[in-house]
Amino acid sequence: MAAHVFPLQVQTMADATRILDALSTSVLIVDAEGALLYLNVAAETLFGVSRNQMCGRPLAELVVNADGLQGVIERAFERARPFSRRELSIRPLNGEGELIIDCTVAPFDDASVPSAALIEITDVTQHQRITRETALLTQIGGSRAMIRQLAHEIKNPLGGLRGAAQLLARQLADASMREYTSVIISEADRLVALVDSLLGPVHSPRKESVNIHELLQHVGHLLAADSQSRITIERDYDPSLPPLELDRNQIIQAMLNLGRNALQALAQLPDTHRGRIILRTRALTNVNIGVQRHRVVASIQFEDNGPGVPDHLRDTLFYPLVTGRADGTGLGLAVAQDLVARHHGLIEFESRPGQTIFTILLPFHAANADQAS
Amino acid sequence: MLQMPIKPLNVWLVDDDASIRWVLERALRQGGMAPTAFDHADSAIAALRRDRPDVLITDIRMPGMDGIEATRASPSCPSS
Numbered sequence: 199m200a201a202h203v204f205p206l207q208v209q210t211m212a213d214a215t216r217i218l219d220a221l222s223t224s225v226l227i228v229d230a231e232g233a234l235l236y237l238n239v240a241a242e243t244l245f246g247v248s249r250n251q252m253c254g255r256p257l258a259e260l261v262v263n264a265d266g267l268q269g270v271i272e273r274a275f276e277r278a279r280p281f282s283r284r285e286l287s288i289r290p291l292n293g294e295g296e297l298i299i300d301c302t303v304a305p306f307d308d309a310s311v312p313s314a315a316l317i318e319i320t321d322v323t324q325h326q327r328i329t330r331e332t333a334l335l336t337q338i339g340g341s342r343a344m345i346r347q348l349a350h351e352i353k354n355p356l357g358g359l360r361g362a363a364q365l366l367a368r369q370l371a372d373a374s375m376r377e378y379t380s381v382i383i384s385e386a387d388r389l390v391a392l393v394d395s396l397l398g399p400v401h402s403p404r405k406e407s408v409n410i411h412e413l414l415q416h417v418g419h420l421l422a423a424d425s426q427s428r429i430t431i432e433r434d435y436d437p438s439l440p441p442l443e444l445d446r447n448q449i450i451q452a453m454l455n456l457g458r459n460a461l462q463a464l465a466q467l468p469d470t471h472r473g474r475i476i477l478r479t480r481a482l483t484n485v486n487i488g489v490q491r492h493r494v495v496a497s498i499q500f501e502d503n504g505p506g507v508p509d510h511l512r513d514t515l516f517y518p519l520v521t522g523r524a525d526g527t528g529l530g531l532a533v534a535q536d537l538v539a540r541h542h543g544l545i546e547f548e549s550r551p552g553q554t555i556f557t558i559l560l561p562f563h564a565a566n567a568d569q570a571s
Numbered sequence: 572m573l574q575m576p577i578k579p580l581n582v583w584l585v586d587d588d589a590s591i592r593w594v595l596e597r598a599l600r601q602g603g604m605a606p607t608a609f610d611h612a613d614s615a616i617a618a619l620r621r622d623r624p625d626v627l628i629t630d631i632r633m634p635g636m637d638g639i640e641a642t643r644a645s646p647s648c649p650s651s
Binding site for chain 1: 589590591593594598601632
């Protein structure tokens, strides 16, 4: 009986290339020195390069931070067997920003000493973003519920404390003794003010149709005044952005908190470096905010050239009372995130030394959001 | 002219927080009023069957019946 053969025969290099180019996974082949021998179309797209231009070039010319990827390759060569890393951060030289990838490096083992390795890369940036945002949204909801409960528990005894001090003040004939009760009263008031600022505005957003650039101009002027012109404020607006339905005051507050956060970061720069804030707007299509998919969202960015968010603050940056400054309240970003969340939006950030970008994502039509599958 | 003795204003207080009741009771008494304090809206509503205050002051957020429900349940409340 004749042996069954697959009708498709991979016989030539052209056949193999066609198949590799049809993959959505990025495939690269490197030699033992880390020089590129091959990239498929998906890899060209991921790294924003052409294979002709990159042939024989070192991996370090593809990505800014090649160390992580290089480490995986070295491990695979050392052990002469495939090696994988999940959620590795890379920054393509020709790319838009940081990517999160899963990668597997498999040395070719047809020779006794492997001289080349196949790298498979899956871009999980979007998936990772959704996971992270879902966690963030859950955390925002959870901390809001906790703060509301805690605020009630704190304000009640404070009311008693303050009232008792007022009654006591009336009984004191000696005016100098009333200094003591006034300290109790003013400190109780300070705590109430803190709790109130944690709670944020009590009313739900009063939405109206607003040109976001008008609000950004206003915020830009306030920031310029705050910084006493020690920094440069640049504007990079997409003028075609349609109006947004939002609560003017709440979004101004959120933007101002991000702007002031940037100013405080820039204050840490040495005198030789001039601080710069870029206010940027864009319209993004088909964007997920958590699990909600939106056809169009406004992206409002605050970019600064400060030292970057310290590593130890990254995961808890939007938690209330988390601050990197001795004199900070740790409320600015938490309140901003809360105000934007009330508009079904989200604030995210990416940061490295010299470039920190906080992005406010606001859906144009929160009601039209589709549940992502 | 007939002089009527001025009856102190009968004020009812409803608050689940003991320190708030303590302070308000004393403040009202110092202001010449006659306060009665309740720690639950239910007990104030029960007392309404026997007596009526001139003024009812209630906390809003309380375990069990909250302050808004309490004023609605009060027979003298215009909305009831």
